[in-house]
Amino acid sequence: MNNLAYDTTLESSDAAQDIAAMQALRPVPRISVQAFCETEGIANPIERAGEDRRMSKAHLKVHMGGLATAIEFYQTAPTPNLIILESRSEPKELLAGLRQLSEYCDPSTKVVVIGHYNDVGLYRELIRTGISEYVVAPISMADIVSVISSIFVDPEAEPIGRSIAFIGAKGGVGSSTIAHNVAWAMSNLFASEVVVADLDLAFGTANINFDQDPAQGIADAVFSPERIDEVYLDRLLAQCAERLSLLAAPSTLDRVYDFDIDAFAQIIDTAQRSAPLLVLDVPHVWTGWTKNTLMKADEIVITVTPELANLRNAKNLVDMLKKIRPNDVPPKLIVNQAGVPKRPEISIADFAEPLGVTPMAVIPFEPLLFGNASNNGRMLGEMDAKNPVVASINDIAHVLTGRSEIKARKKAAFGDLLGKLKLKKK
Incomplete structure (x- = not known):
């Protein structure tokens, strides 16, 4: 998956790339998604993704605060179909936080982590522990919709006309x-x-x-x-x-x-x-x-x-x-x-x-x-x-x-x- 750099003053070329990337994506089914972000650079494209027509059936909410906020939030709230987490923590600290979060997650909940470390070893460890996807920042709106679609749209199903x-x-x-x-x-x-x-x-x-x-x-x-x-x-x-x-x-x-x-x-x-x-x-x-x-x-x-x-x-x-x-x-x-x-x-x-x-x-x-x-x-x-x-x-x-x-x-x-x-x- 290509990570297109996000800029709050999105240039027309970047917008064109986003549009081109979005054309091949299929609509996301009726799911609930909650994102916990540490930076505006990640929160903004996620919010924009939630406004896209391919996400019209999904319910997406963005929280600021990252992994620590998610752990505190789900101690008293049910987990959605998908949790998106941004973390700037080092790999060991990130893995420890995710283990703590797993204590409050329903077995059916999927988790996507957006990190700031381009580490193959970290990626493999996260996938081994059950994380659905690890994406390295920066990200684009198209990346978000693509990740969600790849998790919840059946790849074996016939293409939608x-x-x-x-x-x-x-x-x-x-x-x-x-x-x-x-x-x-x-x-x-x-x-x-x-x-x-x-x-x-x-x-x-x-x-x-x-x-x-x-x-x-x-x-x-x-x-x-x-x-x-x-x-x-x-x-x-x-x-x-x-x-x-x-x-x-x-x-x-x-x-x-x-x-x-x-x-x-x-x-x-x-x-x-x-x-x-x-x-x-x-x-x-x-x-x-x-x-x-x-x-x-x-x-x-x-x-x-x-x-x-x-x-x-x-x-x-x-x-x-x-x-x-x-x-x-x-x-x-x-x-x-x-x-x-x-x-x-x-x-x-x-x-x-x-x-x-x-x-x-x-x-x-x-x-x-x-x-x-x-x-x-x-x-x-x-x-x-x-x-x-x-x-x-x-x-x-x-x-x-x-x-x-x-x-x-x-x-x-x-x-x-x-x-x-x-x-x-x-």
Whole structure:
């Protein structure tokens, strides 16, 4: 495990290293973690780790005071699933302190020691005595999450699939259409199993776009959470193509769809265990479950059209997502329906500047291609495989699966467009 030096004024290069290291880590299960630190240089990255989405199920608390404080604390308190201890003590003193701590620890409690001695003999002795891991300071946030994940995530379990959430900055921008076509492209281009989950239970269009009318779908799972497992979920999937399956929305209004914040969490977790790629078609609403779904997704794609309201909404989304996902890459941006005749549009450069996000694709206004595909329940690639729009969809699929990168674009002067977005005070 690489120990990346931590600096309280974290440079952008270090932040980029942290983000890159975090991408390969799997979510930590519901465990309790308590850390006892002697220095701010160790306490800070542990606290930051606790705020990461991969630790969202875990409960982490940081105490200052080190090993002596931990011994005193657990004389009257139960021990958690994991104790993280920072110690600047010499090896003999550290081992003696750990033996004293073991008198108050439950047998199932794991212990990770962060020390300041790079001593192989000490490491071997600590592992021999039952310590789960010994890490030499300085450490990074990624180191902490990596250590916890290595202890509590079963290495024999199948890898969790990658979740990609698509959401429109405004209704009618084509986010669902893009999501469905990108999912279809992924399954065809890379011979990979893909599951599409339509989370718009009232007005979802995935069943129309894929020409499906399944008797069951995602609503059955949402309203019967006690039944959700991989076998049950498999029964709800509609087969759209050889390697593409759909959790369809009922698209009916015979009931209201008010959900708790974690309503879709178990469905998503289960779906990720059944396929390497999960595409989430998220409706343009802002609720607790929408925010929670976006916060936990591995990748987020925002679809916009080049208009002022879209820019405002996209800016709000990007800012919010950066705040709740500080250790992840920014959301991806797709500009759709560009070049509508006689419609005043914001230039791509001016649109991208305030967001700080380079569009990974600009899709032109092609009503004939999109209309024919929609009316026939077919994907764009099935209607006209040689169309430039299909090439853009394929490029998006390559970027989202890590097979290529977004090409850099030159930044242009933005002017005072942001001023138009500021709401007047009442």
